Amino acid sequence: MSIKEKKIFLFCKNYLKSLNWVFIVALTLFCIALAVVNNIRVDDAKSVDWIGSQEILEKPADIL
Amino acid sequence: MLIASFFVAVCVAEISFPESFLTYTDKEWVLDTWPKAYRYNIHVGLVALVIAIGFIIPAFKIQKDFALRAFETLCRVGIGGMFIFASIFKIQDPHQFAMLVAQYQFFPALHLEFVNNFFALVYPQFELWFGLAMIFSPFVRESALAIFWMFVSFIIALSWALFHDLGITCGCFEIEGASDKTETWTSLIRDLILIWPTLWLAFCKKRSLIGIWKNK
Numbered sequence A: 001m002s003i004k005e006k007k008i009f010l011f012c013k014n015y016l017k018s019l020n021w022v023f024i025v026a027l028t029l030f031c032i033a034l035a036v037v038n039n040i041r042v043d044d045a046k047s048v049d050w051i052g053s054q055e056i057l058e059k060p061a062d063i064l
Numbered sequence B: 001m002l003i004a005s006f007f008v009a010v011c012v013a014e015i016s017f018p019e020s021f022l023t024y025t026d027k028e029w030v031l032d033t034w035p036k037a038y039r040y041n042i043h044v045g046l047v048a049l050v051i052a053i054g055f056i057i058p059a060f061k062i063q064k065d066f067a068l069r070a071f072e073t074l075c076r077v078g079i080g081g082m083f084i085f086a087s088i089f090k091i092q093d094p095h096q097f098a099m100l101v102a103q104y105q106f107f108p109a110l111h112l113e114f115v116n117n118f119f120a121l122v123y124p125q126f127e128l129w130f131g132l133a134m135i136f137s138p139f140v141r142e143s144a145l146a147i148f149w150m151f152v153s154f155i156i157a158l159s160w161a162l163f164h165d166l167g168i169t170c171g172c173f174e175i176e177g178a179s180d181k182t183e184t185w186t187s188l189i190r191d192l193i194l195i196w197p198t199l200w201l202a203f204c205k206k207r208s209l210i211g212i213w214k215n216k
Helices: A003-018 A021-041 B002-016 B028-033 B037-062 B064-092 B094-103 B113-136 B140-163 B181-201
Strands: none
Touching: A021 B113, A021 B140, B002 B037, B002 B064, B002 B181, B028 B037, B037 B064, B037 B181, B064 B094, B064 B113, B064 B140, B064 B181, B094 B113, B113 B140, B140 B181
């Protein structure tokens, strides 16, 4: 590893160390929990299956 | 800095929010004299940005400390507020947003189509809560880093849509019929502009909005 690469690696390592990971992980888990609650809260017409996808619509002919 | 923030707001309005009170290219009095003005909203938006930068540079030279504090405040409120605003319609109607995400056809390409719905449920919550954290919490680095990666994902998704000529709306602020490719371009330009102040915020000091204005 060259000196420049080492410097970049150290900078990234120090930056990642400076972050409050407890806050990030806690907020992420909170968001996932709220997403689950929100899907239960909304009407059936607006809720989605937990796992799966939606149909892909046809591309409109009059596309701009 | 106030004049610059006005021009930045005009830039964002021209590029992303037609029919808002800061959008001038759709005003009747402009269209009377310049009937094709509505077609040049991106150009006008970019000119407004250049003018804003023209004000920011001397502001930094005259009073660097004040300008930095004002810039941080504006970026946090502006970008955080934009994410909060963008998340609301998606949270209200997860089905519509899941439909919109599916139109990008990104997950099927990675053989991950089963993730589509869960992604459409969780992503708006990230937008809302990291947007709120950006404004109201002192964890600006963490929130900005999360928002930075969201911008990266938007840029990848929009570039993907343009590259494959999917002809879909970005769905950033409202769900509409998929028919306008220019909106995808405008969204991509907006994201490419806003990602830089977000990256800058990811390296700012940990402090609240009030803390920015407290003496050292």
